[in-house]
Amino acid sequence: MAIPRAAKTQRRTRIQEAKEEQILEAALDVFSVSGFRGSTIDQIAEVAGMSKPNLLYYFRTKEAMHRALIDRVLFTWLEPLRAFDAAGNPESEIRSYIRRKLEMARDFPRESRLFANEVLQGAPHIEDELKGPLKALVDEKADVIRTWAKEGKIVKCDPYHLIFSIWSTTQHYADFDVQVRAVLGQDNSGEGRFEDAARFLEQLFIDGLRVAQP
């Protein structure tokens, strides 16, 4: 008799690792489009190219799949904010934060939509992460920004709303991709739109915050 997910063996098989990877990849495809409630295990199974019971052999429930996916993606997702450095100078830090966030919107749109779906639907599965680790990280970086403002390096402004505005403007290009493409039309909806967006946003934030130019 098989015991799911190698509760005995401690070490994970190559097969286990590969299959779990394969499942989470498919789950990301599906969850990021339809949200938790709107997705079905069958859909994920089909995308993953394996049978439903086989999926459930590696993840006991649909919720476990979602949980594993969120956990895996959350850390990576906050990487750019974590890299936000108090020691650096405001201009380059803000510039590179915007760039990094835009790159993530371009390269990992599914991850962005996964969170967007989750938060939009009331964040029933990640409330703790938001109120705990996320809030702590933002609090820390907000302090950095506040210090810059006090030192006259940037204009005085609410650091939380500054962070929100960078989040929203950059993630917009992943989450509302269809709308962006529709509005820009066929001609302008190539990959170049990310460069255009970067230029616009850097200008907006650097000038808007009256970042002191060295």
Next chain:
Amino acid sequence: MAIPRAAKTQRRTRIQEAKEEQILEAALDVFSVSGFRGSTIDQIAEVAGMSKPNLLYYFRTKEAMHRALIDRVLFTWLEPLRAFDAAGNPESEIRSYIRRKLEMARDFPRESRLFANEVLQGAPHIEDELKGPLKALVDEKADVIRTWAKEGKIVKCDPYHLIFSIWSTTQHYADFDVQVRAVLGQDNSGEGRFEDAARFLEQLFIDGLRVAQP
């Protein structure tokens, strides 16, 4: 024998009007949280306080409910952008556009989330509206902005990305409300956050666009 939705009578009964209103109100509650696929007719029926077959007497399918809801809300939703006036001066136009959008995020968060859910999931039901009326409206307003830039009233910038950034920053407070509250903490997540956001965003956009002060 009853014929659904008065295909014969042409004129809608008071009851019809009232019930359809009641249903769409409930549907907005449910769809805005769970998206189309994640919502069930039973949920809507319960919120509306009527039986499922009764709902289906007024709207033949779940899709018809969603369609009617989108159609009704779309017009209102674009009102602020429509009000954006070429004749006005850039500063007050941009200021009031931001204010209006923020007010909508505050007063009609369900409507915002309804669209967010829809677009996030690939806009399967409103693709035509995005590529048609929405694009046309944005094209028109983009021209206004471009003219302002040419006249030196604001800095030269991509008008489309400017509009996107106003959309995303303002709607963020409706769509990602849970996250905003979580990060701001209990103390700062009262209604005052909209005032704070307005102050920040006006400052950001007015300074960031180097709007000529008269």
Next chain:
DNA sequence: TGTAATGTTTACCAACCGGTCAAATTATCT
């Protein structure tokens, strides 16, 4: 008041949903 149209509900259906089970298949190790 009678009656036809409109509105509402109960009972129901077939398809789908998340998840289980046991049997079959495959990989691993000696």
Next chain:
DNA sequence: AGATAATTTGACCGGTTGGTAAACATTACA
């Protein structure tokens, strides 16, 4: 090779889903 553990699948289950049929109740109107 043979034994054992890990993996995979088809068949299935109870509950839910979108939607229907038909009987019942209410309203509008002559």
